[in-house]
Amino acid sequence: MSYMDYVRTFKLPHSWCPGCGIGTIMQAIVRAFDALGWRNEDIAFITGIGCSGRMSTYINTNSMHTTHGRPLAFATGVKLARPDKHVVVVSGDGDALAIGGNHFIHAARRNIDIKLIIINNSVYGMTGGQVSPTTPQMFRTQTTPYGNIEPNFDVVKLAIAAGATFVARESVTRPRNLEKVIEKSFLHKGFSVVEAISNCHINLGRRNKLKDQITMLRWINDRIIPMNVAKRKSPEEIKDKIILGVFHEDKEREEYTQLYEKLVERVRGSK
Amino acid sequence: MKRVVMPGNETVAHAAVAAGCRFYAGYPITPSSELAAEMSKLLPKVGGKFIQMEDEIASMAAAIGASVAGYKAMTATSGPGFSLKQEHIGLACMMEVPVVIVNVMRGGPSTGLPTHPAQGDVMQARWGTHGDHPIIALAPAFPTEIYMETIRAFNLAERFRNPVILLLDEILAHTYEVVDIPEPEEIELVERKLPPSGLNRLDFYTYQRKEGDPPLLPNFFQGYNFHFESLAHDEMGFPTTDPEKVAYISRLREAKIEKHREEIWKNDEYMLEDAEIVIFAYGSVARSAKEAINRLRSEGIKVGLFRPITLWPFPHQPLRKAVGERKVLVAEMNLGQMVYEVERALRRDVFTLFKADGTPISPVEFMDKIKGELI
Numbered sequence: 037m038s039y040m041d042y043v044r045t046f047k048l049p050h051s052w053c054p055g056c057g058i059g060t061i062m063q064a065i066v067r068a069f070d071a072l073g074w075r076n077e078d079i080a081f082i083t084g085i086g087c088s089g090r091m092s093t094y095i096n097t098n099s100m101h102t103t104h105g106r107p108l109a110f111a112t113g114v115k116l117a118r119p120d121k122h123v124v125v126v127s128g129d130g131d132a133l134a135i136g137g138n139h140f141i142h143a144a145r146r147n148i149d150i151k152l153i154i155i156n157n158s159v160y161g162m163t164g165g166q167v168s169p170t171t172p173q174m175f176r177t178q179t180t181p182y183g184n185i186e187p188n189f190d191v192v193k194l195a196i197a198a199g200a201t202f203v204a205r206e207s208v209t210r211p212r213n214l215e216k217v218i219e220k221s222f223l224h225k226g227f228s229v230v231e232a233i234s235n236c237h238i239n240l241g242r243r244n245k246l247k248d249q250i251t252m253l254r255w256i257n258d259r260i261i262p263m264n265v266a267k268r269k270s271p272e273e274i275k276d277k278i279i280l281g282v283f284h285e286d287k288e289r290e291e292y293t294q295l296y297e298k299l300v301e302r303v304r305g306s307k
Numbered sequence: 308m309k310r311v312v313m314p315g316n317e318t319v320a321h322a323a324v325a326a327g328c329r330f331y332a333g334y335p336i337t338p339s340s341e342l343a344a345e346m347s348k349l350l351p352k353v354g355g356k357f358i359q360m361e362d363e364i365a366s367m368a369a370a371i372g373a374s375v376a377g378y379k380a381m382t383a384t385s386g387p388g389f390s391l392k393q394e395h396i397g398l399a400c401m402m403e404v405p406v407v408i409v410n411v412m413r414g415g416p417s418t419g420l421p422t423h424p425a426q427g428d429v430m431q432a433r434w435g436t437h438g439d440h441p442i443i444a445l446a447p448a449f450p451t452e453i454y455m456e457t458i459r460a461f462n463l464a465e466r467f468r469n470p471v472i473l474l475l476d477e478i479l480a481h482t483y484e485v486v487d488i489p490e491p492e493e494i495e496l497v498e499r500k501l502p503p504s505g506l507n508r509l510d511f512y513t514y515q516r517k518e519g520d521p522p523l524l525p526n527f528f529q530g531y532n533f534h535f536e537s538l539a540h541d542e543m544g545f546p547t548t549d550p551e552k553v554a555y556i557s558r559l560r561e562a563k564i565e566k567h568r569e570e571i572w573k574n575d576e577y578m579l580e581d582a583e584i585v586i587f588a589y590g591s592v593a594r595s596a597k598e599a600i601n602r603l604r605s606e607g608i609k610v611g612l613f614r615p616i617t618l619w620p621f622p623h624q625p626l627r628k629a630v631g632e633r634k635v636l637v638a639e640m641n642l643g644q645m646v647y648e649v650e651r652a653l654r655r656d657v658f659t660l661f662k663a664d665g666t667p668i669s670p671v672e673f674m675d676k677i678k679g680e681l682i
Contacts, residue, residue: 101536114372142361
């Protein structure tokens with residue numbers, strides 16, 4: 037299996053805006069598949085709605101483009117049906133944390149072996165740039181013309197609190213690190229969450245003096261800080277920073293479909 | 308044959324397992340909860356999968372996910388949950404994924420009357436999800452029929468690659484009755500047709516087919532790397548906005564049910580031949596009607612029953628043929644829903660007996676109505 041076997045090249049060019057971080061993330065995912073040598077026919081790749089949702093069209097695996105916020109619920113059915121296969125979900129910040137927030141915390145609670153990558157571009161891009169649960173405060177969006185007054189979710193803390201057993205954050209400005217952390221999450225047995233910080237200069241940036249991708253990527257780059265560097269800083273120094281790295285890895289907790297198989301054995305054995 | 312006493316909810320669960328259902332995802336809701344409880348008991352014993360999801364929407368999604376992965380899958384709910392599931396019922400129609408949805412009808416709208424029967428969701432079963440879509444809905448009325456129609460629901464879902472809705476109501480779901488369970492070898496099961504291995508994936512125009520046929524889609528992990536798409540899609544399953552392609556796939560989607568209506572339709576007639584008055588009723592209401600017919604006939608009033616078991620697609624032609632020019636009384640546990648289809652089929656006004664207060668229509672109410680207005 038080679039790198040290009042994971043891409044539906046005949047569906048290109050893609051529908052994303054020039055300079056969007058989503059391409060970097062898609063490449064990191066494909067590289068991780070390739071590095072692990074997973075057969076594409078053993079992978080189910082499931083997405084919701086939004087810019088992130090379109091990725092299932094381009095990834096050459098078993099794929100499903102579902103409804104807004106619910107890819108994890110579909111993926112739960114697929115994984116429980118076929119625990120022997122790899123199930124990967126790509127979701128956006130609006131998809132995973134707003135309309136799909138319930139499925140997110142419950143998939144984490146179950147610790148079902150689904151690999152979730154949240155593309156966090158802090159905005160609803162496809163619908164024209166409305167405020168999302170991760171839009172920075174005071175940012176202007178189509179629906180917060182006077183600035184966003186709502187606080188935002190910390191995806192990492194939310195995932196850990198809900199019970200995810202692998203939780204990491206990376207940025208499109210560090211593609212190699214992103215690829216490595218996605219690869220690591222793919223190897224984890226349990227519910228994994230990788231938050232990929234991305235740029236939407238078109239529908240978020242242009243309303244906030246970050247209107248081209250270079251300016252916006254620089255803005256992201258200035259705010260990120262790797263975990264090992266952050267550890268040496270004072271809380272004051274990292275107050276507004278986005279810390280990157282693997283925050284949580286629990287290899288002890290049992291995975292849901294394994295627990296289910298044990299239940300079946302127990303029930304059938306007791307007949 | 309085995310004779311068992313159980314309530315409708317449990318009958319559906321046992322029939323589903325007999326039909327080959329090995330995946331259930333659900334969410335607790337009165338009056339359907341016992342169905343999930345029974346599935347949670349039965350499925351692990353046969354190596355099947357049961358999961359209680361975080362909400363109604365998720366349970367519909369999980370069932371579809373499992374179906375795509377090759378399982379016969381089911382979910383069950385009642386009114387409010389049926390409302391929540393609608394978006395994903397549409398998705399299953401769009402992607403042409405087999406799945407069975409049981410809706411144990413209770414009083415509505417909103418939270419309504421959770422512990423009381425109704426038939427207020429029959430139009431929602433047809434048009435609940437947005438957009439044009441094909442649907443099959445079955446409404447059994449008797450215990451053994453519930454068993455057999457559950458099996459038929461799975462067979463139709465797999466045969467036509469479409470969601471099939473099984474409509475019960477609180478009375479049928481909760482009343483303990485005698486069910487005649489056939490031996491496994493007496494049950495005819497339909498398995499979905501799958502494409503053979505080894506076809507060139509890129510040349511595989513899966514949604515293209517002879518008009519009237521269901522599509523020949525692969526399951527996940529069958530080696531096709533097939534794409535299931537909720538957007539309007541082309542013959543290969545990829546998103547398109549090309550009006551010709553959108554219309555083409557949409558027409559094929561409708562045609563697979565439309566062209567096989569006769570195979571899907573199922574009606575029951577009772578004392579219809581010499582009847583001067585025809586009652587149109589379905590589900591538990593039809594049982595009251597039968598009792599009323601018996602009593603009225605003992606008084607010399609000739610009444611008969613036309614009872615559709617398949618509600619959707621609606622049996623326009625069979626109804627027209629069976630009824631002719633006779634007087635018709637449509638009775639429903641709602642404020643008038645299927646009556647519109649009946650009038651459309653007969654192209655005339657009919658008499659009506661509607662009730663939506665959480666109590667069943669009694670035989671006496673039928674008799675009073677008929678004696679008071681129809682003769």
